[in-house]
Amino acid sequence: MSIIDLSWRNMKRNFRLYTIYFISMLVGVIIYFTFSGLMFNKDVVAAIQNKENYEMSIFIASIIVFLFIVFFILYANSFFMKQRKKEFGMYLLYGMKERQIVAMVFFETLFLSVISVSSGILIGGLLSKFFGRVLMNLMRYNDDISFAFPLEAVVSTVLLFALLNGIITIQSYFSIRRVQLVELFHAKGKKDRPFTFSMPLAILSILLIVGSYYTITLAGHTDIWKNYFKETLIATTVALIVGTYLFFSQFSGWVLQKMSQTKNYFNGNKMLWISSLRFSIRGNTVNFTFNSLISAVVIFSVGFIAVDYAVKGDVVRKEFPNHIAFSTQEDEKQKEIEGIMNDSHPIISHERITGIQMEKIQDRKMFWSHPEYYTEELYLFPESQLNAIVDLRKVGDKVDLVGEEAIILTRGIDDPKKYKSPQPEITVLEDHTFRIVQKIRYPLLSMPTSPGGDTDLQPTVIIVSDEAFTYLKEESIVSSYDIYEIEDPKTSNDVSREIYDIVMKTDGAYYSAFVDIYSMDMESSSLVLFSVAFFAVIALFALGSVIYFKQLREATEEQEHYAILRQMGVGHKEMKKIIWKKLLFVFLPPLIIGLVHSWFLLYYTVILLIKDLPSLTTIIFSVMGLYVLTYLIFYLSSTSIYYKIINEKNTR
């Protein structure tokens, strides 16, 4: 019987164990191939405006995905190796060499890899249409994505999994070398008695967790975070980590201990799962602590990125309200430009505004908190034109100014402000003084843009009364700008590019288009959100799988217990109930702690700050929902496999 033959027989015989391992690998291949498939998908690449940026981010993302997969599969493999310790020991006992066993494991992994890589690529290719669609939706493009199996993606998947195969073999080699023949003849590690848990420490864990939650809730309305940011942050983090650790090492054990002292303990199957849990606390503490903390951080970052993504469109819309705006052209060119727009994105409305362009003024800091973001030269526009643009955009409030009154227009970073008397005065054109009545956040002319996504300084604009403007106009240089609202501005990239080329033939011309910034920001934040969501799914999956595999290992150790129960006449239903309850107490606490932690982190840092955004709760809840779903799947799957394991005939 050759080694390959032996590996093949092993796989057929140990089907269930291999299935778990196979599925882990398959999930890895699917995720990785989906990701690298997107990088090389022709349809997706064609739709993307900033291709270099896209390829770079997807490349980095796929490396991170791969690292997650390595971690996850190595964990699955170590579980797998430990399960087979006895089998390896038998081979060694019968005189097989370590190297031969490693070769056998290598062939098995190779079989599994070949099957999982080929089926993973098939499934991943089919899924790429769906994920491409999701990505396009996030970027708000309407391009259709077809099924694709890009050669580059296939090759990189195959190569990386060949590499992974090598890593697995090395890991297997080390775990086989660690097999001690003595273990074969000795009973498994003996359990003496459960550890006793201390009530003070149990209470301390709750105090620490509640305390750090409380500090987080203070973020909005006390100075402690402002004045002692670093100290508070460190104290809160440490309290949360220590509290979580004590929660799993002491509090949960203490609760179980209390439960075992009640009269009710002897009622039904309670004492079976409670006692078994009491014995497993020690081994699970670090695992659970790590799991719930990392999960909380993962959810928090997805929430954070999702919020960033969700507000991005609104921010761009506020800062770049003009769909297309440029310095007025000669009539002929103006007609040509309007023709370009009407071809694909018909003009909804159009307004020409005329303003006075002036030299720089002294002491801008008085009026602008961040003058470095504005042009030094100043533009004066009459109130009637601002009101006309308010009409055009259907956004903003009209103004009414008389005599020397003036309004300063600012952008996002400057807060709006109403001035009471004495109102500050500003002198322009040498001897004309205006009183500033208020600052409003309203970009009449937005920052100049170019189709590549570059921006320039925001034009500094002051609005004056119509009569003052008419009077000043006589002796000044005026310049006019055409502002257009067009249909479906989000997809007007090509239009913008053409108009930009025409307008920029004149030196110093002004050009600004909403789509230039929108498409760039949307693409980059979509990519970030898409990748982070992907990482989150893999990370949560990998973390959950650690608990999952641990439970399966425990199931093997508890086979004997259930065999005894069966002899005592305990039925299948009752055993299932015991397993359901026991595993519920295993999966639920880390899940709840992870959820509550991330909720507190998200609510007081992100949600409270941007609470008027309707889509926000949806995003956060879907991330949390996914987290719960992952655990639910692991819970259901592990109960069923647990049950199968304990029902296996013990071959010892």
Place this chain on the structure above:
Amino acid sequence: MASYIRVVKVVETMKIIIQTKNLSKAYGKTQVLKNIDMTIEHGEFTAIMGPSGSGKTTLMNTLSTIDTFNGGDVWIEGRSLLDINKKDLREFRQKRMGFIFQDYNLLDTLTVKENILLPLALQKTPVIEMEQRLARLIEALNIEGILHQYPNEISGGQKQRTAAARAIITNPAIVFADEPTGALDSRSATQLLEQVQLLNKTFKTTVLMITHDPYAASYCQRVIFLRDGKIVNELFKGAQTEKEFFDRILTIQSVIGGEGR
């Protein structure tokens, strides 16, 4: 408490616990049990002896409903096993039978007390009744000092006494003991046998013990010899002492065992 008294009455009125007629069992073509006819009465302490392969374990598994049979019939407390469905069988086993195994089969995550009470807990017996039943066994089995210890902290003899307590706490109609002294040193074995004997006398517990050890068998009132799936002999202790009975068992065993192997 009321239900407990009722159970005792039922047991006393039903004299025959187990009865088999033409009981046969085959694994494939190998006939393991051949037309076994036997009767176990209430309060009997019986041993089944025989060389390995004689079918004694199969017999016990069949009688204890863990295994099925191909021919004949078995009545337990007057009910034919052929008439009971699988679910009822399990319940029957849980309520009316107790088991003692060679390797104790105690759950190492439960204390001695919890192990003993487990069958009652699973049947949702009221806690007060559990404590009362336990109290009666504590003295007879001498387990007071170890009640709150875990199985890995006590000796083999103590473990087996715990297992014995667990087996009879449900007031079963019959206790099956499979080589209970197999893993014990001779002192612990003697102690255990004396205690089982005591339980049998005080509580009228019916015990069916499988053993290959003539010494263990000498504590029984009756020994059934099995060879090649057939009952080949039967001894009653009557008024004999353990020593006299032991010698007789040895004699019979040498006759049967000698040609059986």
